[in-house]
Amino acid sequence: MDLTERTLSSREVFHGRIVRVRVDEVRLPNGNTSSREVIDHPGGVCILALDEQNRAAIVRQYRYAFGRVMTELPAGKLESGEEPFVTARRELAEEVGATAAEWIDLGELIPSPGCYAETLHMYLARGLTFRAPQPDEDEFLEAEFVPLEELAERCLSGELRDAKTVAAVLKARALGY
């Protein structure tokens, strides 16, 4: 069966600093029409950065949309036209104060395919060299290193719930890192 939905019209309803929102009218496979709410997003990266003791960098930051501090892998949004690998190197320097000698592609992640048009690129970084973190002005986070094994346990127990963190950590573990 051809499952394709074809765009009939598109209307932008919000153009923000990070996201844009549009409502599209579509033609369904059965010929009916329906509407689709789409949140366009520039996409982003996350980095599973492992030190010599196989400890991973994590950051704690306040997530306003959830009203609480969350523990996640270092991450960030793509600047306009930026290659994900460039973003990843920048975010690792800004949030953790590290550069990495080795970068391994952990694949892409689509956080929420229904309405949220964000694609994340996941990397594993090793061979770290440290200098001072360079956080964005008005970005507040606390970085630390925890054993990858412990991080995986905290994902499996349900304590850590951030999708990119769970996906990257469990992928890396299953791949033998």
Added chain:
Amino acid sequence: MDLTERTLSSREVFHGRIVRVRVDEVRLPNGNTSSREVIDHPGGVCILALDEQNRAAIVRQYRYAFGRVMTELPAGKLESGEEPFVTARRELAEEVGATAAEWIDLGELIPSPGCYAETLHMYLARGLTFRAPQPDEDEFLEAEFVPLEELAERCLSGELRDAKTVAAVLKARALGY
């Protein structure tokens, strides 16, 4: 350090069928002000439904926001005020045509904590009994069963990118299912 950001004002900029979007002015920990774009979402569920041969139900459906068909675990949004477990049973019946004797909580997932205020509840379901699927009108999807082992490989290879699918499958595998 207190990382809390305090709401100064909130303005709804879009109220859709599925999502609402607001822009809030916040007080940062350093006393500066900034704005936060928040997409409110009812939340949802996904189900890793395993049959007697340890094959998992997957659904293929057109994801308009990405312009392509994606392979994912069965999933759905919470109706207003609905308990996640009720949603999970309903979606398994609608999309796969199955009821399950055993339900195991696989924890929560926050797909994209930056702006998208969606929380997903993940379940593992076993002891399946089949009847005809009952898809929503205007919902078009194809369900099939594939070995959990194969599904895990397709997550690890990067072929499957949907966050809930990667998280639930790799969690289940790491937990010994």
